Amino acid sequence: MKKNKIVYLPLAVDILHSGHLNIIEKAKKYGKVVIGLLSDKAIAEYKDLPSLGYSERYKIVKSVRHVSKIVKQDTWDYTNAINTIQPDFFFHGDDWKKGIQKKIRDNVIKLLKKNKGKLIEIPYTKNISSSSIKFNLTKHLTPISRIAILKRLLDNKKLVRVLECHSPLSGLIVENIEYSRGKNIEQFDAMWSSSLTDSTVKGKPDNQSLDFSSRFNSLGDLLDVTTTPLIFDADNGGRLEHLPFSIRTLERLGVSAIMIEDKIGLKKNSLFKDQSRSKQDSIKGFCKKIDLIDKTRRSKDFLIGARIESFILGKGLNDSLKRAKAYSEAGADIILIHSKEKNPKEIFTFSKIFRKTKYYKPLVAVPSTYSKTTESMLIKNGFKIVIYANQMLRAAYLAMEHTAKSILKNKRSHEIENKISSVSKLINLIK
C-alpha cells in the first residue's frame, strides 16, 4: 500500500462476491481504500433494488479487510465525492465507456484532472455478478421476504410501477418483461390482483360474486411461479368479522399490500357510469376496518391501502381530503385516490393539498380513464404508485376474440399464425 494515497472505489455490493474482493485487493495496492457505497435510492434508479438494504451492506463492506472507510454515494454523480475526498486514484469497471454512464465518466476524468487524480479502469468480469447470484437466490424467496419488497421499493423509487395480473401466465409476463432505454432497463415493480379482471376471467360480474376463497386459490397459483410483490384489490374488505382471516391468508401467501375501498352494500365496479346505487362507507366505519387490519397484521411490512371513492361518487374534493386525513390517522400506509375522469385534474388538485399536510401518505393513481397521463406527470404531481389495473386482460381478450373469429372465417388457423405466439415460445416459458 502506498502511504497517504487515497483510492476511491464506488460499489453497490448487492451481494458480496469474490469479484468485489479482487477489486478491493487491487485498489489497496494504490493506497487507502475508500468505498463509495451506493445508496438504495441510487441503485434503484438504474437497476432492481438491492437484496440487502444500505445499512446491512454497510456492515458487510466495513468488515472487509482492506476497506479503510465507507462514504455514502447517494447519486451516480461523483462530483461531490471527488471534490471532498480528492482521491489520488478513482477505480471503476471499464463497462462505462459507452451508454448513459459515458457522461458520468467524462465528468470524473475532468474532475480528476483538476485534482491531479488518476482513473484506473478494471476489466469487467463477466462470469460473476451480483445479478446472476441474485437470480438464483430469488428462486428461493420466502413469503416473508417477498412482502417487504414493496415497502422498500416505495422508500427508494420515484414511482412504483404496478401492472394487473389475472393468471400465473400473465404474472410471468409482468415479471419478465423488460424495456431497454439506454443503459436503463425498465421493468414492472409489482403486480395488481384486480377484482375486475379476476371476476372477468371467471365470467362473473365484479360485484363480489367471486368470493375471497376462490380469489385466494388463484392467487396462490400466481404467487407460486412469480417473485414480484403483489397488491391485492380486496373490494371493501368484506365483513369486519371475516377480515382478520383474510389478512392472515394474504400475509401467509406473501402478498405485500391489501387495498380496500370505502364503499358499502352491493358493490359495483367504480368505472361504471351509473353509481346511483353505490353507497360510501362512513368515515368511522371505514376507519374501523383499517384499524382492525393494523391490529391483525403480523408485520408492518404488509401495507394497508385505503382507497377513496369520493370522486367516483360525485362527492368532491373536500370529502376526499377529509377522508384521506382520517384514513391516514387510522393507520393506512398508502392512499389510492380514485377517479373516472378523462383527465387527472381532480386527483392532482387533491394531491397538491394533501401532500402538504402532516397526514400525507404515499399516493396511488389508477390511470384507466385518464390513460394519456404519463408516469413523469404522476411523479411531478406527487404520486408514488401507478397501477395499470386491467390492461393485461383487455389485451388477452381482444387477441383471443380476433383469433377465434379468424379461424371461423378462414376455416383454418394459418391466417392467424404470425399474429399469435409460437408453441415453442410457450413451451420455453414453462420448461
Ligand code: SPV
Ligand atoms: C379493479 O381493478 O378491480 C379495480 C380498479 O378495483 S377499478 O376497476 O378502476 O375500479
Ligand code: MG
Ligand atoms: Mg376492484
